[in-house]
Structure formats: structure tokens, C-alpha cells
Amino acid sequence: MLSAAGIWYGYVSLPIFQFLLCRWYFRVFIWARFLYRTSRLDLRLLPTHPDRLGGLGFLANTVYAFAPLSAAHGALLAGPFANRIFHMGAQVTQFRMEAVALVAVVLCMVFGPLLVFVPQLAEARRRGLREYGTLAERYARAFDQKWLRGGAPPDEQLLGTGDIQSLADLGNSLEVIRSMRAVPITKEAVFQLGIVTFAPMLPLLLTAMPLEELVKRLFGLLF
Numbered sequence: 001m002l003s004a005a006g007i008w009y010g011y012v013s014l015p016i017f018q019f020l021l022c023r024w025y026f027r028v029f030i031w032a033r034f035l036y037r038t039s040r041l042d043l044r045l046l047p048t049h050p051d052r053l054g055g056l057g058f059l060a061n062t063v064y065a066f067a068p069l070s071a072a073h074g075a076l077l078a079g080p081f082a083n084r085i086f087h088m089g090a091q092v093t094q095f096r097m098e099a100v101a102l103v104a105v106v107l108c109m110v111f112g113p114l115l116v117f118v119p120q121l122a123e124a125r126r127r128g129l130r131e132y133g134t135l136a137e138r139y140a141r142a143f144d145q146k147w148l149r150g151g152a153p154p155d156e157q158l159l160g161t162g163d164i165q166s167l168a169d170l171g172n173s174l175e176v177i178r179s180m181r182a183v184p185i186t187k188e189a190v191f192q193l194g195i196v197t198f199a200p201m202l203p204l205l206l207t208a209m210p211l212e213e214l215v216k217r218l219f220g221l222l223f
Contacts, residue, residue, distance in 0.1 A: 024069045032113035039116040047128025047177045053184050054124045059114055060186040066110045067196045074200035077102050085207050092204045099201055106197045107190060114184045121182045128177040136170050143167055 002010065043054075051057030077098065084090040143163055 021072065024066075024072070028066070028069075028109060028113075035113045036116050039120060043120055045120060045124035047124050047132070047180055048173045050176065052176065052180050054121055054180065056117060056121070056184045059117070059184045060189045063110050063114075063189050063193055067193065070106050070110065070193055070197040071200060073102060073106050074197045078200040078204060081201065081204055085204060092207050095201075095204075099198065103194050103197045107193060110193060111185050111190070117184055118182050121180070121184065125177060125180045125182065128180070129174075132170075132174055132177055136174055139167065139170055 045054030045056065047054060049055045049057075053059075081090075081092070081095050081098075085092060146163070
């Protein structure tokens, strides 16, 4: 015989939660499909773009829209953990693997759709290295011929010329291309989304250590 709380949970709270969760999964599906179809277009990615992602660096910031979904998954797992800790004598350390697995699944679900751009980003990097490498080779040969092999006019002075600065700028462009990433994901986004997922489970750590010690350890990890 269910209590009033059990009836409310089984016939009101749980169906509403499942409905909202399925809506979020549907949004993830639509987002993934949109990204896939976009990645099939002939994107004009710039290998010298300062974001090191050919101009797609903004995609990493879109994952923050899924923070509520990540927190919901953390709360979904924190509830059964708390029940087993308070009513069945379990220890919070027993659930390390489950917590890590949940964070990994959520990160894969949120960041996975962004991987459809990997082929185009990798191709843009290869093309940039090839084209700008050829340009750099031509410019370096012309610079060498002009200033080291006697090709400069007698009245032209090296001091004040823009040739050296242009050579340096070309080298910086090549360095940007070399550091271009093929995966449109940043470490900051992964870390912050992981923290959001794990946050609902943090209060359970108080069952294993006092709040003061927990705060000291957290500060020790962060600072």
C-alpha cells in the first residue's frame, strides 16, 4: 500500500520528470541532427582564425545550454545514492565509479555531436599548412634574394622597411595554423560541465567528512 508521498511520486512527480527529460533528449537529437547537416555543407573555414578552430570556436560555448540537463542527471543519481547511504548503511566512497561513469556519459552526450566537424577542421588545417607553407616559402626566398643576395636597390635601406615585419607576420600565421585543433571542444567547457553534473552529489560527501575538512580539500584542489 503506497503512502500519500509514494502516490504523489509515482503518479505526479515521476511522470513530469520523465516527460521533461524526454523533451531534453529530443532537443539533443535535434541539435545533433542540425550539426550533422551543417557539417555536410561546404564550410569556408579559415585556418588562420584566432580561435584556432577555423571560426567554429563559438560551438564550445553552446554546451552551457545543456547545464540543466547535466544537473538533472546528477540529481537523478544522487537520490538513490542518498537513499542507500541513509537507510542501508552504504558509504559514499562506494559510488565513485558510478559517479565518474555518469559524468562521462553526460559529457559524451553533450560534446559528441560537435565531433561531426572534425573531418572539415582537420582538412582545413592540412590545407592551411600546405597553402601558407607554399606562400611562406616564396616570401622567404624573395626576402633572401632581396636582402642577402644583393637584390635590393642600392638606395633602399633595411632599417624602416616592412619586409621583416611581414615575414614575422607570416610566421605567426603559420604558427596559428599549426596550433589549430580538430576538435571544437575546450578544456574549460569540459571541466565546467563536469562540475555541474557532479554538483548534486557533492552534499553526499558530508556523510564521509565534516564540512570544514571538505571545504579545505576543495580549496586545496582549486588553489
